[in-house]
Amino acid sequence: MGLQDLINKYDNGGFSKTGWFQLKDDGDTATVRLLHKGEVGVKDGETDYDFPIYEVHKLDVDGSGRDRTCLCKGESCEFCKSGNKPQLRMFLQMINKDEKDKDKQVQLWERGLTDIKNLIGLAGEYGDLTKRDIKIKRSGAKGSLKTTYQYFPKDPSEMEIPEPQNLVGSLILDLDREDQIKAIEGRLQLNKGNNNDSNNDSGAGATRVF
Structure with missing residues (x-):
């Protein structure tokens, strides 16, 4: 299924370390540099994109009480068969230029359908998004479920x-059928180590990246 098909599907209803980008309240802004070009x-x-x-x-x-993110396997997906509905998500990596701690400037922002379409539109209009800063502004009070974001690209x-x-196999678990079944039953054994990257592509022994 192509990217546009996925967008249409969802449009129709269908860490211990501070590595997560966030704007906490209405009117908050940050200037960032994306690590993704957009159109490639x-x-x-x-059109092909490098957005994750x-x-x-x-x-x-x-059984930890905390949700993890797992890849959907499509028609063979045990999560789908169990009634757990998939979501279309984008995992943007960026440099937050307003973060004073240089060790925490590279951050991750998980977004849904609306912002996926917004970023695709920006890439179509401005080209390579790694070549310019983008100011992001939040509209929506703290705790609001109707928060939206505006994007203001700067000069190159x-x-x-x-x-x-690569977040697949670490932050995003890529599980085979057997591990999917274990995960559904809440008995998958995960690596309890620190937040370092992992080369284990299966995801069962992976640790978080951010």
């Missing part, structure tokens, strides 16, 4: 940026 070519007849966009499930996989400017990390 054409694939299967439609996945169909995922959210559930407590190990040079800046060295790191490569975005």
